[in-house]
Amino acid sequence: MPGKITLQAEPCPVARALDVIGDRWSLLIVRNAFDGMGRFGDFQKGLGIAKNILSDRLHKLQLQGILEAVPATDGSAYQDYVLTAKGEALFTLIVSLRQWGEEYLFDKNEPRSLLLEKQSGKAIPKMEARSANGRKLNASNTLVRKIDR
Amino acid sequence: MPGKITLQAEPCPVARALDVIGDRWSLLIVRNAFDGMGRFGDFQKGLGIAKNILSDRLHKLQLQGILEAVPATDGSAYQDYVLTAKGEALFTLIVSLRQWGEEYLFDKNEPRSLLLEKQSGKAIPKMEARSANGRKLNASNTLVRKIDR
């Protein structure tokens, strides 16, 4: 009896996170929500996603507490989907994805969308992991301790 | 004629990145590669992934230039799968995933694996996006410029 296996019992936070947002569409919906998008039809047209899939993902993201449905601001009978704190916390993840994609998935002069600081209009410097002492970290100077507590 | 649509023509780096590594297993394989794992059987047992799927993902990750197959160090006739520079660059993304998962997907005292700095043995502080001037960034003080160049 095949079928998907849940990773929610895994002790690794990476595995659990991927179980929640590791699919084709969820993070794209979140990305658009960061850009201020909130309406069903805007997600649907903006992403080119099928409506039934969008409906399913919006429900799952609400179940996970990443999005929240609030009454639409335009007075219509419908809803806006807005990020919760848990959803807002995905900002660094989205920026990581964006910066990796920018560096490795585009040809030299290929058109792309850019993330800028509003105040200065300048591009965002590459994020990096640092230790408490400010040392730059990579795989070779870090270590995963298998289990804890 | 249904089926998957490629996002590789998208001008958004987030979309392209998700098209490459936005699935259930690819980043878990990369995570284990960061931990020094390199052999087919180790991935298979360590992840609990079906062998055919693992075989498929290893091929795709090689096609993408994220993993590279090298002769096994133990003198066997087989291969080790090691990260390329493009793959190593996924480190910040994995750390972002891990830190989000740690904060939002575990109960208070639930066992989990932890990422530590080797030298100090201490946990890695939360990564954050900052502007060139050191200002802390979030969705409200950044902006995506639709197209460029």
Added chain:
DNA sequence: CCGTATCCATTCCGATACTG
């Protein structure tokens, strides 16, 4: 031990029709 190939169930996804 390393991987590929095959089988089958489940999931994903796109298209479309439909309700309110």
Added chain:
DNA sequence: CAGTATCGGAATGGATACGG
């Protein structure tokens, strides 16, 4: 416009058999 329902095809995934 917002969302659900249904259909068919494609991709995913687990189990297992098989050859190197």
